[in-house]
Every structure is written in structure tokens, then in C-alpha cells.
Amino acid sequence: MCSTGSSNQPRIWSHIWKLQVPERVRCFAWLVAHNRISCNEQRVKRHLSSSPFCYRCPLQVETPLHALRDCPPAAYTWSRLVPAERQFSFFSNSLEQWLSSNLKEEDKLGGDIPWNAYFSIGLWNLWKNRNDGAFNGIEKTLSPPSLLQATKIKADLWYKAWSAPRRVLGRRPVSLQRTPTEIGWSPPPAGWDKMNVDGAANGRQGPAGAGGILRNSEGRWIGGFVCSLGSCSAILAELWGIYHGLGVAWQQGSRALILETDSQMALQLIDKRTDPLHPHSTLLGAIRRRIARDWVVKLAHTYREGNRAADWLSKHSLVYPYGKLELTTPPQGIQHIIRDDCRGTTFTRSIVTAPHTHLAL
Incomplete structure (x- = not known):
């Protein structure tokens, strides 16, 4: 829970997106x-406040670590949740070490709640209580014991709600099974075009990019693109791929389009209502506006075996200069993939399904 950090810390963001907690x-x-x-x-750096100090602790600069760990209400809460033998490292780590070690920790802490879920819900609850005090007056905040109890109750309720089985038959969880399935690229119906997109990211500080290929119902090349994105997360690269894929398809005259990606997470983010605080809300809004143009767009999930050409383009986008490059002819490296797709070449993949249903999980 509270191990000391190192230069080889796990990627914090990968632990965040795996949390079984509300968005x-x-x-x-x-x-x-x-x-x-x-x-x-x-707030002082953004000229939104004249004082950098905590509203509770007049001599303490309010940093994220102070607000969420060291301020008395936060310290009281954590001191009663964290085992005594782990409190020294918990209260002495830097912000990055503190987040990394706690967000990756899945040990259960009473009530079958993984610590990383408990910890992240605690952060949210402490911040809400801090805001009530800072903007509505200290009398609006919960006392430390009440804050602790509210955090425990909220963590228990939220985790139980968000960790429920995704598919249930009656009241029994559905058992899962793996089925060998042939996967390959399939052409769109007559009169439709298909844009396959993919994103690639080489670590937190490494390069990221996206690529896409547009083909007609006969599998013939219409256009494509590669886009070098600098440094960003894998999911952000996937979303930029979708955004640029929609733009290229529109410019090429497609008015009935199937856009395929192998990122189920990206499709879920586009499909559901996004919290304004979501780090990608601006890009998601831009994607939705492109979809809402005067055309028919269907977003679909495919597996990597059916997305090979876009996968090739996204990986090769990492070596391009920053920005988007539209392709008028297919690069030599994907011509054999396009031929395979036209021939209907498939690859065997083990697909997780719920038995007695037609739902792929």
C-alpha cells in the first residue's frame, strides 16, 4: 500500500483507468x-486567488498533497484507514510515489473492498469536503469523525455497485467461456465506406500516434492518414485516431461510413455521457460533433486481427514529424495487408463470451 517509490514506478494512469469506481x-x-x-x-499561479495558503492551516501552502493527505481532516481519515505499520511511508512519500503505490494496491481492506478503490473514493470525498469549507464556509464541512464515516459508507456502496457482474441471468452471474473464432477484415455493404483507425503510444514519455485507412465495399483504397501526436496516453491516441478518421472520410466524400477501432474503451467513452471534468471531454465533444454531421456513421469494435492495416499505420506514425499527413496512395508496407483483407484472410482468436447468450464481453 505504501511502499517507497522508485524510478521504475508503474504507470499511474494505467492503474487509474482500471479502478472499479465511478467515472x-x-x-x-x-x-x-x-x-x-x-x-x-x-489558483495563485492562475491569478484566481491572492493566497496560496490552506484555508484551515494559515501557515501551510495548499498543495495537492496537503489538501488530500496532510491537512488535519485528511490526516485524521487516513490515520484510521491505513494500518499503523504502513503509516510512516504513507505520510512521507512524494505525491507521485504516494499515488502510484496506493492506486496499484489491490489488497482488500474490510468489506472486500480493494485498497485502490477505497483510496480513490477517499480522495474524492476529501476534496469535496475541502471545497465545501473553502467556498461555503468551514461550518459546512463534516467533522473528521463524520468525514471518516461518510468515506467508509460511500466506498462500500460505490464499490458494490460498480463491481457487480456485467452480465447476469436472473440473479446468478454468468460464467464465461472462450470460443476460438476466425477474425479478419470484412468489407462494408455496397454504398458504404469503411474507415479503420488505430492509436499507438510508446510509454508515458515516448512518442504517440494514430493512423487510419479508408476503403470501399470492394476493399479498394480510398485514402488514409498518419498522425504524430507527440507524447500522450494510449487511449488519447485512439481517440485522436477516431477524430482524424472521421475528418478524412468526410473530406473524401463518404456519406455512409462504418468506422472500426479495436479500442472498446474509446467507443464506450464516445457513447456515454462524459463528465465535464473528464480529461478528454473536449476531444470527445469534437468527435461527437463530427459524427452529428449530415451523414450516416456507425462506430464498431473489431479485434486487432481485423484492424491490421490501421495497426501498421499507427505504429509507423511514431516516426513521422508532429502533425497529420494524409495519404493518397497506400504505403508499400501495408499493400500485402490490403490484399489479404480483400482475399478474406482470417486469424484464429479466443473470444470471451457468455454461454447461452449472443453477447460478446
Whole structure:
């Protein structure tokens, strides 16, 4: 839970997106990890406040670590949740070490709640209580014992709700099975075009990019693109791929389009209502506006075996200069993939399904 950090810390963001907690909590954890919450230290830098100090602790600069760990209400809460033998490292780590070690920890802490879920919900609850005090007056805040109890109750309720089985028959969870399935690219119906897109990211500080290929119902090349994105997360690269794929298809005259991606997470983010605090809300809004143009667009999930050409383009986008490059002819490296797709070449993949249903999980 509270091990000391090292230069080889796990990627914090990968632990955040795996948390079984509400979306708003994941978004908040992402903001904390990127030092983007509006504590007074940041508010002074943005000329939104004249004082960098904590409203409770007049001599303490309100950093994210102070607001969420060291301020008395936060310290009281954590001191009663964290085992005594782990408290020294918990209260002495840097912000990055503190987040990394706690967000990756899945040990259960009473009530079968993994610690990383408990920790992230605690962060959210502490921040809400801090905001009530900072903007509505200290009398509006919960006392430390009440704050502790509220955190325990909320963590228990939220985790139980968000960790329920995704598919149930009656009241029994559906058992899962793997079925060998042939996967390959399939052409769109007559009169439709298909845009396959993919994103690639080489670690937190490494390059990221996206690529896409547009083909007609006969599998013939219409156009494509590669886009070098600098440094960003894998999911952000996937979303940029979808955004640029829609733009290229529109410019090429497609008015009935199937857009395929192998990122189920990207499709879920586009499909559901996004919290304004979500780090990618602006890009998601731009994607939805492109979909809402005067055309028919269907977003679909495919597996990597059916997305080979876009996968090739996204990986090769990493070596291009920053920005988007539209392709008028297919690069030599994907011509054999396009031929395979036209021939109907498939690859065997083990697909997880729910038996006695037609739902792929």
C-alpha cells in the first residue's frame, strides 16, 4: 500500500483507468496525478486567488498533497484507514510515489473492498469536503469523525455497485467461456465506406500516434492518414485516431461510413455521457460533433486481427514529424495487408463470451 517509490514506478494512469469506481472518481484521480486540481497553490499561479495558503492551516501552502493527505481532516481519515505499520511511508512519500503505490494496491481492506478503490473514493470525498469549507464556509464541512464515516459508507456502496457482474441471468452471474473464432477484415455493404483507425503510444514519455485507412465495399483504397501526436496516453491516441478518421472520410466524400477501432474503451467513452471534468471531454465533444454531421456513421469494435492495416499505420506514425499527413496512395508496407483483407484472410482468436447468450464481453 505504501511502499517507497522508485524510478521504475508503474504507470499511474494505467492503474487509474482500471479502478472499479465511478467515472468522476477516475477523472479526479487523473487530475490529481497530473497536478491539475485547483488547490490554492495552483489558483495563485492562475491569478484566481491572492493566497496560496490552506484555508484551515494559515501557515501551510495548499498543495495537492496537503489538501488530500496532510491537512488535519485528511490526516485524521487516513490515520484510521491505513494500518499503523504502513503509516510512516504513507505520510512521507512524494505525491507521485504516494499515488502510484496506493492506486496499484489491490489488497482488500474490510468489506472486500480493494485498497485502490477505497483510496480513490477517499480522495474524492476529501476534496469535496475541502471545497465545501473553502467556498461555503468551514461550518459546512463534516467533522473528521463524520468525514471518516461518510468515506467508509460511500466506498462500500460505490464499490458494490460498480463491481457487480456485467452480465447476469436472473440473479446468478454468468460464467464465461472462450470460443476460438476466425477474425479478419470484412468489407462494408455496397454504398458504404469503411474507415479503420488505430492509436499507438510508446510509454508515458515516448512518442504517440494514430493512423487510419479508408476503403470501399470492394476493399479498394480510398485514402488514409498518419498522425504524430507527440507524447500522450494510449487511449488519447485512439481517440485522436477516431477524430482524424472521421475528418478524412468526410473530406473524401463518404456519406455512409462504418468506422472500426479495436479500442472498446474509446467507443464506450464516445457513447456515454462524459463528465465535464473528464480529461478528454473536449476531444470527445469534437468527435461527437463530427459524427452529428449530415451523414450516416456507425462506430464498431473489431479485434486487432481485423484492424491490421490501421495497426501498421499507427505504429509507423511514431516516426513521422508532429502533425497529420494524409495519404493518397497506400504505403508499400501495408499493400500485402490490403490484399489479404480483400482475399478474406482470417486469424484464429479466443473470444470471451457468455454461454447461452449472443453477447460478446
